[in-house]
Amino acid sequence: QNPSVPGATPITPTAPIRAAAHGGRAKCLQRLVRLGLPVPRTEALDFDTVRGIANGARFDAAGLLAGFGEGVLVSVRPSSAADDWGGPRSVLNIGMCDAAHARLAHGVGAAAADALYGRFIHAYAVQVARLDPEDFDPAAPIPDLLAAYRAALGEPFPQDPARQLGDVLRAMARAWDGVSARLMRQAQGAPADAGLGLVVQRMALGVGDPRRGESGSGLIQFVDGATGQPQITGRYRSQSQGREALLPGADSLFVARDPRGPALEDRCPEIFAALVEQGALCRTRLREEMQIEFTIGHGTLHVLDAVRVTRSAPAAVAIAVALATDGIIPESEAVLRVEPRALLDLLHPRIAPDAGLRAATTAIAASPGAATGRIVFSAAAAQAAAAREEPAILVRRETASGDVHGMHLAQGILTIRGGPTSHAAVIARGLGVPCVVGARDLALDDGAGRLTGPGGLDLAEGDLLTIDGGTGAVIAGVAPLIEPELDASFRTLLSWADERRDIGVRANCDSPAEARIARRFEAEGIGLCRTENMFLDGGRLTIMREMIFAEAASDRQAALDRLLPVQRADFTELFRIMAGRPVTIRLLDPPLHEFLPADTEGIRDLAAALDLPVAEVKARIAALTEVNPMLGMRGVRLGITLPEIYDMQVRAIFEAALATQPRVTPEIMIPLISTRREVEIVKARIDTVAAEIRVETGENFDYALGVMVETPRAALRAGDIADHASFLSFGTNDLTQMTYGLSRDDAGRFMAAYVAQGVFPDDPFTRLDTQGVGELLAIGATRARAVRPGITLSICGEHGGDPDSIAFCRDRGFAYVSCSPFRVPLARLAAAHLAI
Ligand code: PEP
Ligand code: MG
Numbered sequence: 001q002n003p004s005v006p007g008a009t010p011i012t013p014t015a016p017i018r019a020a021a022h023g024g025r026a027k028c029l030q031r032l033v034r035l036g037l038p039v040p041r042t043e044a045l046d047f048d049t050v051r052g053i054a055n056g057a058r059f060d061a062a063g064l065l066a067g068f069g070e071g072v073l074v075s076v077r078p079s080s081a082a083d084d085w086g087g088p089r090s091v092l093n094i095g096m097c098d099a100a101h102a103r104l105a106h107g108v109g110a111a112a113a114d115a116l117y118g119r120f121i122h123a124y125a126v127q128v129a130r131l132d133p134e135d136f137d138p139a140a141p142i143p144d145l146l147a148a149y150r151a152a153l154g155e156p157f158p159q160d161p162a163r164q165l166g167d168v169l170r171a172m173a174r175a176w177d178g179v180s181a182r183l184m185r186q187a188q189g190a191p192a193d194a195g196l197g198l199v200v201q202r203m204a205l206g207v208g209d210p211r212r213g214e215s216g217s218g219l220i221q222f223v224d225g226a227t228g229q230p231q232i233t234g235r236y237r238s239q240s241q242g243r244e245a246l247l248p249g250a251d252s253l254f255v256a257r258d259p260r261g262p263a264l265e266d267r268c269p270e271i272f273a274a275l276v277e278q279g280a281l282c283r284t285r286l287r288e289e290m291q292i293e294f295t296i297g298h299g300t301l302h303v304l305d306a307v308r309v310t311r312s313a314p315a316a317v318a319i320a321v322a323l324a325t326d327g328i329i330p331e332s333e334a335v336l337r338v339e340p341r342a343l344l345d346l347l348h349p350r351i352a353p354d355a356g357l358r359a360a361t362t363a364i365a366a367s368p369g370a371a372t373g374r375i376v377f378s379a380a381a382a383q384a385a386a387a388r389e390e391p392a393i394l395v396r397r398e399t400a401s402g403d404v405h406g407m408h409l410a411q412g413i414l415t416i417r418g419g420p421t422s423h424a425a426v427i428a429r430g431l432g433v434p435c436v437v438g439a440r441d442l443a444l445d446d447g448a449g450r451l452t453g454p455g456g457l458d459l460a461e462g463d464l465l466t467i468d469g470g471t472g473a474v475i476a477g478v479a480p481l482i483e484p485e486l487d488a489s490f491r492t493l494l495s496w497a498d499e500r501r502d503i504g505v506r507a508n509c510d511s512p513a514e515a516r517i518a519r520r521f522e523a524e525g526i527g528l529c530r531t532e533n534m535f536l537d538g539g540r541l542t543i544m545r546e547m548i549f550a551e552a553a554s555d556r557q558a559a560l561d562r563l564l565p566v567q568r569a570d571f572t573e574l575f576r577i578m579a580g581r582p583v584t585i586r587l588l589d590p591p592l593h594e595f596l597p598a599d600t601e602g603i604r605d606l607a608a609a610l611d612l613p614v615a616e617v618k619a620r621i622a623a624l625t626e627v628n629p630m631l632g633m634r635g636v637r638l639g640i641t642l643p644e645i646y647d648m649q650v651r652a653i654f655e656a657a658l659a660t661q662p663r664v665t666p667e668i669m670i671p672l673i674s675t676r677r678e679v680e681i682v683k684a685r686i687d688t689v690a691a692e693i694r695v696e697t698g699e700n701f702d703y704a705l706g707v708m709v710e711t712p713r714a715a716l717r718a719g720d721i722a723d724h725a726s727f728l729s730f731g732t733n734d735l736t737q738m739t740y741g742l743s744r745d746d747a748g749r750f751m752a753a754y755v756a757q758g759v760f761p762d763d764p765f766t767r768l769d770t771q772g773v774g775e776l777l778a779i780g781a782t783r784a785r786a787v788r789p790g791i792t793l794s795i796c797g798e799h800g801g802d803p804d805s806i807a808f809c810r811d812r813g814f815a816y817v818s819c820s821p822f823r824v825p826l827a828r829l830a831a832a833h834l835a836i
Contacts (some may be wrong), residue, residue, distance in 0.1 A: 003065035003648070007049030008200070011042040021046045023079030028306055035281050037303045040202040041068060044079065045169070048197025054173035061169065068202050071100060073116070076177075079197035083307065085185040087196060088125045088175035090170045091127055092241055093120035095161040101142065101748055108215075112207035114142055115246035121145045121157060124164065128154060128171040138321050142611050154656035155572040156243075165200070172198060174763060204295035204302035206241045213299025214268055216240050220255045221291040222279045225311050228318025228489070232256035232276065234291075241295075242683075271301050282306060287329050312353075313345040314487070321489035324496075331496045338493060340803050340830035344368045344470060346490065347822055348434065351468050352480040360457045361441040364418075365472035366425035366746065368822070369434035371403055371412030372466040372478050375459055377446045378602075379406025386410075393465045398745065399424040401594035402602065403786060404536040407433060412467045413551030414474060416444050419748030421765040421798055423731050427533075429798070429820040432517060434469035438748035442474070486520075494522065494825055497832035503809065504816030505827045506582070510534060515577040517821040522828070525582035526574065527729065527818020528669070528796040531649060532590050534570050535563075541595065542609055548592050549620060553644075558646040569650060571656035575664050584667040584706065584729070584796075584818075585653055587639060587646050587682075591629040596621050622807050630743060635672025635710075639682050646682060650689045658699055669706040669729060674713040676720035679705075683724055708796070711733035715780035722784035722791050729818070730777055732797030732805075736764050739773045765798065768805035781812050794818060803830035810834050 004010050011017060011026065012035045019027040026044035033039050043064060045053075053059050059465055068074055073095040078087025096117045104113035115138075122138040122145070125131040130150050136145060149157045158164055175181060176196040185194055208215035218236030223229060239247035254263045255272065265272040275294065282290040290306040303613035311319060316338050326333035348369030351357070373391035376382045379402065383446035385392035388408035394410035396403060398417040407413055407427055411434070417423045418437040428435030442453040451459045457476060459465060466479040506527030507518035511534070515526065535544045540563065547559035597603050603621070607614040626632035639646040650668060657666045670682050683705055694700060705724065709715050718728060737744045747765060755762045760769075768815055777795075784791050793814045799805035801823030809817055810831065819827050 001554060004043060004067055005060040007052070007059060008043040008045050008064050010067070011039070011044055011199070015044075017044055019081060019709065021048075021195075021197070023047070023081055023195070023199075024083055025077060025079035025305065026197050026199050029199060031286055032282075032303060032306055033284055037278055037281075038301055039303050040204050042199050042201040043067065045198040045200070047197055050129045050169075050176070050196050050198055053169050054177060057170065059166065061166035064510060065095070065162050065165055068200075071095070071103060073100065073203035073205070073557065074165065075201050075203055076172060076263065077199050077201065077305070078172065079199050080185070080190075080259075081194060082188070082190065082624070084188045085183060085190045085194060086188070086395060088172040088181070089127060090242075091120075091123050091172070093117075094164050094168055095203075096120040097157075097159040097161060097164075100161075108205065108208045111247055112205075112209075113320055115139075116205065117142050118145060118304045119241070119244075119246065121149060124157075124168070125149055125152075127175075128167045138514060146441040159667055163815075168200060169200075171567070172196075174390045193444050203306065204304065206237050206295045206297065207246050208298045210717060214271075214296050215298055216236060216250070217242060217293075217295040217304075218253075218255060218264065219291055219293055220275050220279065221289065221309050222276075222283065223289045223309060223311075223315070223319060225309050225315055228311060228315030228322070230322075232279075242293075258556060268296065268299075271296060273297075274301055276487065278303065283323075284328055287323065313342040314490070316342060316789055317346070317493050318487070318489045321492050324493075332500060334493060335497050335500065335829065335832050336836055338829060340826045340833065343826045344823070347431075347486075347825065348470060349467065350470055351473065351475070352482050355480050357466075357475050357477075357479050359473040360453050360455065361439055361474050362472045362478050363439035363441070363474065364420060364425075364437045365469055366418075366420055366422075366437040367413075367428035367431075367433060367435035368470035369412075369432070369689050370468040370470065370479070370481050371434045371465065372464060372481065372724070373411040374462050375451060375465050376406075376410070377402040377444070377449060377461055381461070382406035382410045393467060394445060395465070396424070397446070398422060399427065399531070400598065401536055401590065404533065405541075407431060412436075412469065414439060414442075414465070414467050416440065417518070418745060419751050419765060421736075421744040421761055422748060423745060424732070426798065428469070431514070432820075432822050434467055436467045436469055436472050436474055438751075439474055440748075446509070455723070475498050475639070490825075494828050496520070497829045500835050501828065501831035501832045502835045503806065503814060504794075505824055506584075506794075506818040506819050507821040507824050508800070509574070509821055512573045512577055514821050515574050518824060519577060519579075521821060521824035521825045523581075523821065525584070526578060527573065527584050527794060527800070527816060528590065529583065529585045531567070531570075531586060532588055532594075534567065540566055544595050545606060546610060547645075548595060549612070549617075555640075556644060559646055564648050567652035568656050568659075571653050571666075572659055575656055575660040575666075578664075580662050580664060582667060583664065584669050584727075585649075586669040586671050586708065587636075587649050589635050589638075591626060591632050591634040592622075593621065593624040593626065593629060596624065630737065630745075635708075636678045636682060637672065639670065640678060643685055647685060647689055650686050651693065654690060654693050654701065654703070657703075658693070658697060658701060663701070665702050665704060667704045667706055667727065669708055669727075671708045671731070672710055672734065673707045673721060674711040674717075676717065679707055679721055679724045706792075709777075709780050711738055712776055715776035717783075718780035719783035719787045722788045725784075725788075727792035727794065728780065728784055730780065730795045730797065732768060732773060732795055734778075735766065735776060735797065736769065736773050739769070739776060740764060767802050768799040768808055770804075770808050774808055777808075781814075801827050803827075803833070806830050807834050 017030045022044040047142040075092040077090040118138040122136040125136045125386040206217040216238035220234035226232045236253045239250035289309045293305040320334035373393040376392045391411040393412045413435040415437045466475040507523035508528040509515045550556035607617045706727035707725040796818040800817035801819030
């Protein structure tokens, strides 16, 4: 080995190469060298040296080049700390000049020498001299290229290899500080001062004289990047560099045997066998599935580089589990290698990534999954489409309770207004229906039945639309979708996660369908059943409305008597599906007007159903309408003013529990508490109902009473409240809304601007605001525990499915988080990451 120059370190097995100083590519190359792979001589320039070069510091390019030997060509490649931080394009064939050209014409043939020189002049002209690529066709005759260079710059093409290398290093070092490169890596989460390393490598040419053996270059990997299953794939091209054919007639081959065409495996079996062996070595020793970039020069194999195989979310799971199963990495590391948020991609259909379609707009991704269907503008039309078994996308300005029956039946939901915790978003997540909200670029004229938007988008009812609730994309027409798979590796990975995590994961479920999903995803129980959603089905909604419209207490009781068996059946079914796991049922929460129609047609139908004049129905609805219903007569306020509703619900819960084997201890939760006295009043009534049922049935039973902490006052007075509650569940949706004084349904109007300008670091409805809302959680937890040390604490707002918010709850010793059933796997994995 020749000695090196200051700032450059030859990559040898023992050289002090560090990813944090020389970049990931340099470090990986050193690992390949240590494994004995045939890597051409490589020198690594560290971040400081490259920064210096960018700032004009002297660097001994001639000395560096001398180390490679007389007349050797080299390449320069970027080596940043993380793979996805980008970097300048590699430059190959440095050292090509008239003399090298003449020399190579003898060694590898005139055509190959021309190709190498032409390619280098092109690269140097474009990347270093920043000339127009149009003027430098690499396939043009060399004299023309040299003349074009001279014409553009008034000087001959540089012939000194050391000067060429110095220029390339400087150009690449400076490109790292360009505006677009900086923005690119910022978007990938790189710190502002992220460094760039460069690796200078002896060229393995990939072109040569066919009489002296095979020459070419290619890529090989040993798993399928889409599925993660073992499979040798890759491309090889003879007479090429970096997948670009340099000589005419260069064959394109698959690396392994393939029915679609000829393979390297057949043409060069020994080289193929060597690559397979090297791949296996990389897998066991680098503990990762690598893609190897190689060159063959006159029959000799060179390994230029290796990178982690790019992989889909399912492949990431399969690869991690296989590595652990083969004993290459521990199970805990397999768990850590899968990013929890990536699981969301796995659980829902998504738009095929190679579909190459352009979105009409990209709005807030509110409930993952992609769906295609015909546009409908009302819940009734969604119902009609479902009856015809025709997939529909429900497009609304925003949604309300009256839309739920249509949302349930739609393939996907798109709203013009709203944010991540708007009605549409929360309901859609619960239902597992793909949903995009806050598509403010689009305009909805439901009178005319048109959806219009940028780029001349103009769609009518019945036109096809595709949405992707995982990305927020809205696409006119049909897009090809990929179905989710829950394969064995996915289940294995989550079982490893469960063995390690130390915070519980429950699901928010309002229906048997959701409870079944929760079971499939192995939730430990139901942490929140929003009972209001049980009343939104056609027949029940009518009884509910009769109850709301009842003038006399006896009429109200008659309606409630009809709801009782329905509720009892709902709860029995939930208890049965959850098979002994805990189920927390929340008593009715929303303001009553949410159960009433808002449109003329609905009002007319209701008047007919109740046999009342339309004017009277309108007057009653007006009387129930509140200016700010989120802060009005809802939650426990309803329970105290119209106690018969809670009485009915509680009776249904107890009777269902008594009818269930094995017996369950129901958990009853009161929403929107702000004072101790509210809890006392409701508890007294629950106890009365329990006593009545004990007398009626002669059976003894127990229940647990909990309080939702959703108002700032409830958090501050948690000590008082804990006296009467065996568990507290933080409803961080309302708590966030009330702490900020920020409406959940209207936040979408300015949230993007607020986040963009850094007013909020994130949307606080998606990621828990640990400073403000989190402080209320911490205060509530401390004060509740001071009074009742064993009290069970949990969170059941949307934040329960967010990894950072889960970390916050775990740090404060919460017993469990409860989230949308589709987020349960993500929460299980995120919780395990925290415990490892
Ligand atoms: C909450 O407010 O956080 C909550 C879980 O209740 P809801 O979303 O039903 O208001
Ligand atoms: Mg709430």
